[in-house]
Amino acid sequence: xxxxxxxxxxxxxxxxxQGVVRAVDEVSFSLERGEVLGIAGESGSGKSTLAMALAGxxxxxxxxxxxxxxxxxxxxxxxxxGEWRKLRGRRIAVIFQDPGTYLNPVYTSGFQVAEVYEAHRxxxxxxxxxxxxxxxxxxxxxxxxxxxxxxxHQMSGGMKQRVLISMAIAEKPDLIIAxxxxxxxxxxxxxxxxxxxxxxxxxxxxSIIFITHDLALLLEIADRIMIMYAGKMAELGRSxxxxxxxxxxxxxxxxxxxxxxxxxxxxxxxxxxxxxxxxPKGCRFHPRCPMAMPECSRVEPRTVKVNGRTVSCLxxxx
Amino acid sequence: xxxxxxxxxxxxxxEVWEAFKANKVxxxxxxxxxxxxxxxxxxxxxxxxxxxDFNLARARQPxxxxxxxxxxxxxxxxxxxLLVGAKYTVGIxxxxxxxxxxxxxxxxxxxxxxxxxxxxxxxRVNDVLLxxxxxxxxxxxxxxxxxxxxxxxxxxxxxxxxxxxxxxxAAVLQVVVEDYVAAAKLLGLSSWRIMLRHVLPNxxxxxxxxxxxxxGLAILIASALGFLGLGVPPPTPEWGSMIGTGKVYLFSAPHxxxxxxxxxxxxxxxxxxxxxxxRDALDPRARAMLRRF
Amino acid sequence: xxxxxxxxxVRKYFPAGAGILGFGRKYARAVDGxxxxxxxxEVLALVGESGSGKSTLGKIVAGLLEPDGGKVLYRGEDLFRILGRRDVRxxxxxxxxxxxxxxxxxxxxxxxxxxxxxARNPKLxxxxxxxxxxxxxxxxxxxxxxxxxxxxxxxxxxxQRIAIARALAVEPEILVADEIVSSVDVSVRAHILNLLMDLxxxxxxTMIFITHDMGLVWAxxxxIAIMYTGKIVEEGPVxxxxxxxxxxxxxxxxxxxxxxxxxxxxxxxxxxxxxxxxxxxxxPKGCKFVTRCPIATKECxxxxxxxxxxxxxxxxxxxxx
Numbered sequence: 001x002x003x004x005x006x007x008x009x010x011x012x013x014x015x016x017x018q019g020v021v022r023a024v025d026e027v028s029f030s031l032e033r034g035e036v037l038g039i040a041g042e043s044g045s046g047k048s049t050l051a052m053a054l055a056g057x058x059x060x061x062x063x064x065x066x067x068x069x070x071x072x073x074x075x076x077x078x079x080x081x082g083e084w085r086k087l088r089g090r091r092i093a094v095i096f097q098d099p100g101t102y103l104n105p106v107y108t109s110g111f112q113v114a115e116v117y118e119a120h121r122x123x124x125x126x127x128x129x130x131x132x133x134x135x136x137x138x139x140x141x142x143x144x145x146x147x148x149x150x151x152x153h154q155m156s157g158g159m160k161q162r163v164l165i166s167m168a169i170a171e172k173p174d175l176i177i178a179x180x181x182x183x184x185x186x187x188x189x190x191x192x193x194x195x196x197x198x199x200x201x202x203x204x205x206x207s208i209i210f211i212t213h214d215l216a217l218l219l220e221i222a223d224r225i226m227i228m229y230a231g232k233m234a235e236l237g238r239s240x241x242x243x244x245x246x247x248x249x250x251x252x253x254x255x256x257x258x259x260x261x262x263x264x265x266x267x268x269x270x271x272x273x274x275x276x277x278x279x280p281k282g283c284r285f286h287p288r289c290p291m292a293m294p295e296c297s298r299v300e301p302r303t304v305k306v307n308g309r310t311v312s313c314l315x316x317x318x
Numbered sequence: 319x320x321x322x323x324x325x326x327x328x329x330x331x332x333e334v335w336e337a338f339k340a341n342k343v344x345x346x347x348x349x350x351x352x353x354x355x356x357x358x359x360x361x362x363x364x365x366x367x368x369x370x371d372f373n374l375a376r377a378r379q380p381x382x383x384x385x386x387x388x389x390x391x392x393x394x395x396x397x398x399x400l401l402v403g404a405k406y407t408v409g410i411x412x413x414x415x416x417x418x419x420x421x422x423x424x425x426x427x428x429x430x431x432x433x434x435x436x437x438x439x440x441x442r443v444n445d446v447l448l449x450x451x452x453x454x455x456x457x458x459x460x461x462x463x464x465x466x467x468x469x470x471x472x473x474x475x476x477x478x479x480x481x482x483x484x485x486x487x488a489a490v491l492q493v494v495v496e497d498y499v500a501a502a503k504l505l506g507l508s509s510w511r512i513m514l515r516h517v518l519p520n521x522x523x524x525x526x527x528x529x530x531x532x533x534g535l536a537i538l539i540a541s542a543l544g545f546l547g548l549g550v551p552p553p554t555p556e557w558g559s560m561i562g563t564g565k566v567y568l569f570s571a572p573h574x575x576x577x578x579x580x581x582x583x584x585x586x587x588x589x590x591x592x593x594x595x596x597r598d599a600l601d602p603r604a605r606a607m608l609r610r611f
Numbered sequence: 612x613x614x615x616x617x618x619x620x621v622r623k624y625f626p627a628g629a630g631i632l633g634f635g636r637k638y639a640r641a642v643d644g645x646x647x648x649x650x651x652x653e654v655l656a657l658v659g660e661s662g663s664g665k666s667t668l669g670k671i672v673a674g675l676l677e678p679d680g681g682k683v684l685y686r687g688e689d690l691f692r693i694l695g696r697r698d699v700r701x702x703x704x705x706x707x708x709x710x711x712x713x714x715x716x717x718x719x720x721x722x723x724x725x726x727x728x729x730a731r732n733p734k735l736x737x738x739x740x741x742x743x744x745x746x747x748x749x750x751x752x753x754x755x756x757x758x759x760x761x762x763x764x765x766x767x768x769x770x771q772r773i774a775i776a777r778a779l780a781v782e783p784e785i786l787v788a789d790e791i792v793s794s795v796d797v798s799v800r801a802h803i804l805n806l807l808m809d810l811x812x813x814x815x816x817t818m819i820f821i822t823h824d825m826g827l828v829w830a831x832x833x834x835i836a837i838m839y840t841g842k843i844v845e846e847g848p849v850x851x852x853x854x855x856x857x858x859x860x861x862x863x864x865x866x867x868x869x870x871x872x873x874x875x876x877x878x879x880x881x882x883x884x885x886x887x888x889x890x891x892x893x894x895p896k897g898c899k900f901v902t903r904c905p906i907a908t909k910e911c912x913x914x915x916x917x918x919x920x921x922x923x924x925x926x927x928x929x930x931x932x
Binding site: 319320322323325326327330496497498500501502503504505506507515516519520 | 670673674675697700701703704705707709712713714715716717718719721722723726727730737741755758759760761774777778781
Binding site: 191253 | 766
């Protein structure tokens, strides 16, 4: 396997009148070709901001403060909007959470998919109808011949997500960034979409960054998982390792909620998610951490390697 | 504890005020509106001259030290007439919009919350009222009752009401599906209590903003009716009728028309700008954005 | 065990599309003939996907929505006949999914809670009122500082806890909890669920726990009822249903659900998810699940399977059982 993407000490800040929000703070990771990397986090963890940064979709007040995003030898943080337009859709594709708002209600779904081809290959969108039908077959859309002519409101949530996926895979991108792609869907529909993404991945060899708050889902589809908390990476490791032997106390807490004992008290994480304008000093998780030591409130943990896994916690330093 | 709760409520109001204050243009508009409204009770006391005291010998004098804004066709002091006239023009507008908005809000609340027969009944009557152009409705009412302050108030109130019925009904339909309304029902509270405590406060922001815009419009209507001779009968110094009676001197003594015109336009613009400012300040989403991080 | 609430063939149809002058008007069958007993002191999980009618059924049990057909009995009496009595009204309370909608944004927490306590006990003096409120807050793990706050200043988890406190203020017997932690972050979820279970013991509550999350069902519920397009397709004790589901839809749901997998529930690749639920306006004639069922045969398209007992405490609606 070769490396497709490398993120180095990325910082994305929101500069607001009330102060600086450190939404993504010194996050580093890499992604192999053909790999599915899951990024899990709760609200305010910075996972969506990270997705936007990777897709070049950050808008002020969000800015990349420092760090590098190396995609196939190219530093994405240095790209202008024109270069991004050439890259996005063709080599990096994005699938968003809410397919309903992403599709324009006044055009047929097929036309909107064809527009992807129009943008990258030129000519009129109508030329690409047959290609769109092929795509619809590939994403296992029921009745593709008819669905290319359907308007978004005539389609279910699952179908619309298939439309977005066909847009994303139209140009066989190297990287697909999926930001909560199944969160608005029912669990049986989600299972189908996830199955589809897996199949498409093995077919096209694309890498996928799958971002979600649903750790249980990631455990099923991701090769590796990065857990984010309050803008920082807490832990990064293979899915099976995360599931069976979580290192970071935060990950342990999450898993104990996800793997409850029957009718027993759940192991709860006290407190709530901190403000990113004034995050706790030292380790950002320490006020809620059951294993916190005195120095956790002073010393910010570095990311350290433990048996090939990455974790930011003082328990594993030194 | 009760003291701390009162404090929290004050802080909440203060937040709206802070948001409003940040908009300097709206703040200026608020000052103008405040001045104009303060004029309605005290205008006649601070007027330098008797607004009814006519003297043809000093008719149509341009602005001077004695008569700061000059005199009209009958030699009356224009500044004094404008100051006293605020009572009529602005007073009538404010009173009639308050009446129209209150009635409209109440009907809209019942219409949206109760639904069914109540809703159909109120909406049909409202459709009929809405179908009349405001000015036409006002003219018809004045023609029917005869000109005077009370007909003018009635005319503006009735013609402004339908807007509030619609506005409030639409807002109520959004609020009644909120879970806190369901929770209030679960507590066994009466419909009236739910309407007044849980629904009404959550639909008031657009009403306040609309009413502010409407004040400007009402001043325009009152002035227009005055100009047409359908408003408050002379010699009352209503601003619109001042323009109406002075229009023949537009070229020979423009100040007779220009100053009332200026008062009317500045007041209307002030109300509109104030409305914009209030809309932004009262919008909880805008304020929540500021608080989020 | 005694049934506190008994649903008998409950139906609720919503008009879908206007039709012409009321002719040819179509109806979405949100709840389509549900019969279900809720026993005193149990936690009954009502599970289904969107459009299954679980929330509508929850609203009916809570007395917020009158059914178009069938009966809801509360301790043997017609619920909607006696709901006008305040003491009955207070017996059944509900908490809903969306924390942003659960509290009136114009009221402080104090106002919200004092209204609920006064609804139960109108003659309560001010000092006793404050005492009661503080007691409630303590139970919820909140402090007095929360009283002066507006909903906009609270986190999602705090808002949900206030909503629960409001429901408990009138000393209910039955609590309908409709997806109450779905919008709350996972790390905060455990705390609220633990709280809910403690409260259940403290207040001797009967709970109807509506959710789509199988992991939560495993954590809190005694019994489970699974809904599909307005009907209950399977009903039984949680352990048994998780380990040995009867209805093909239950099997599909468990196989598809990542959180069910984590607690070691039944998985069968044969019942991998496929297809989409039918429109509630024009459902298939026979079994509603027939369009997605991997084991359907011809008679499934024409014959509607009734929900019938399979063993002493389990029921399922499938011709293949």
